[in-house]
Amino acid sequence: MSAADANHYVLAGAGKMGFAMLEGWLRQGLAPGAITILDPQPSKPLQARCQETGISLNPPPATIRPADVMILAIKPQMLASAGPDLARIAQAQTLVISIMAGKSVDAIAAQLPHATAIIRCMPNTPAAVGRGITGLYANAAVNAAQKARAQSLMAAIGKVVFVDNESQIDAVTAVSGSGPAYVFYMVECLANAGVHLGLAPELAMQLARATVEGSGELLHQSAPVAAGQLRINVTSPGGTTAAALAVLMGAQGLDPLMQSAVQAAYDRARQLAD
Numbered sequence: 001m002s003a004a005d006a007n008h009y010v011l012a013g014a015g016k017m018g019f020a021m022l023e024g025w026l027r028q029g030l031a032p033g034a035i036t037i038l039d040p041q042p043s044k045p046l047q048a049r050c051q052e053t054g055i056s057l058n059p060p061p062a063t064i065r066p067a068d069v070m071i072l073a074i075k076p077q078m079l080a081s082a083g084p085d086l087a088r089i090a091q092a093q094t095l096v097i098s099i100m101a102g103k104s105v106d107a108i109a110a111q112l113p114h115a116t117a118i119i120r121c122m123p124n125t126p127a128a129v130g131r132g133i134t135g136l137y138a139n140a141a142v143n144a145a146q147k148a149r150a151q152s153l154m155a156a157i158g159k160v161v162f163v164d165n166e167s168q169i170d171a172v173t174a175v176s177g178s179g180p181a182y183v184f185y186m187v188e189c190l191a192n193a194g195v196h197l198g199l200a201p202e203l204a205m206q207l208a209r210a211t212v213e214g215s216g217e218l219l220h221q222s223a224p225v226a227a228g229q230l231r232i233n234v235t236s237p238g239g240t241t242a243a244a245l246a247v248l249m250g251a252q253g254l255d256p257l258m259q260s261a262v263q264a265a266y267d268r269a270r271q272l273a274d
């Protein structure tokens with residue numbers, strides 16, 4: 001992927017995730033002239049970005065040449081209505097990369113009948129700050145060069161991992177796709193617990209937020225030290241942290257609760273598949 005790249009990239013849907021990817025690609029040096037964006041109600045920042053870079057935004061459908069790479073970043077429920085327009089641009093040579101939660105390769109193929117090479121991805125919202133992680137599943141029609149291209153495109157917003165079978169994408173969705181919301185909720189719960197101990201709400205939130213921000217960064221900077229080891233490092237036997245962890249790690253603690261929550265996300269991803 002470079003300024004000399006002659007491929008045509010079509011981004012369908014440039015909302016939160018699509019726009020974050022676009023910014024990453026521009027940072028990586030993808031030529032604006034290689035990109036076409038389709039989004040029926042483009043945001044002001046997107047319009048401004050397209051104007052200043054010369055990216056083609058919503059050109060007349062008849063003028064759009066077939067895509068070498070089509071990235072689907074629309075909401076899953078929009079696929080059926082967007083399908084007919086996109087099907088003309090997704091031809092036999094097109095690599096289709098979908099980030100739509102839940103939508104199966106078969107469901108995508110049904111809407112884009114000429115395309116055969118399909119990659120399903122699950123990014124997550126830290127993509128907005130270049131610190132996401134994306135799980136990718138490639139169907140059998142995707143060749144090595146196309147896999148490498150998809151990896152490079154998704155690396156613009158963070159780390160990339162491949163999974164071997166499609167059902168694992170639903171597991172990726174449940175763990176890392178939805179995961180940031182679990183962490184944000186943990187901040188809320190930790191702050192709430194502080195309020196119950198008599199702290200002012202703002203102070204409790206400041207403490208909880210900084211704790212999760214700092215712990216995430218420490219985890220990041222400590223790699224490859226395991227999260228469990230970092231936990232052990234801050235847990236003195238008989239101390240305050242150990243007292244809390246006895247609750248969190250008990251039979252009714254966080255592990256079984258997280259398993260139920262992640263299972264619920266997984267089940268929901270499967271329901272959305274068709």
Ligand SMILES: NC(=O)c1ccc[n+]([C@@H]2O[C@H](COP(=O)([O-])OP(=O)(O)OC[C@H]3O[C@@H](n4cnc5c(N)ncnc54)[C@H](OP(=O)(O)O)[C@@H]3O)[C@@H](O)[C@H]2O)c1
Nearest residue numbers: 013015016017038039041073074075076082100101123125
């Ligand atoms: N946000 C996340 O953390 C996250 C994580 C993993 C996966 N995803 C997946 O990423 C996809 C996009 O999520 P998002 O949060 O970026 O949603 P979003 O902000 O709503 O973006 C979707 C964009 O697609 C546009 N759109 C609607 N119909 C279209 C059409 N026919 N052709 C082209 N564009 C169309 C929407 O326009 P309007 O606003 O006018 O409808 C909107 O700008 C979803 O499928 C989601 O499952 C998101």
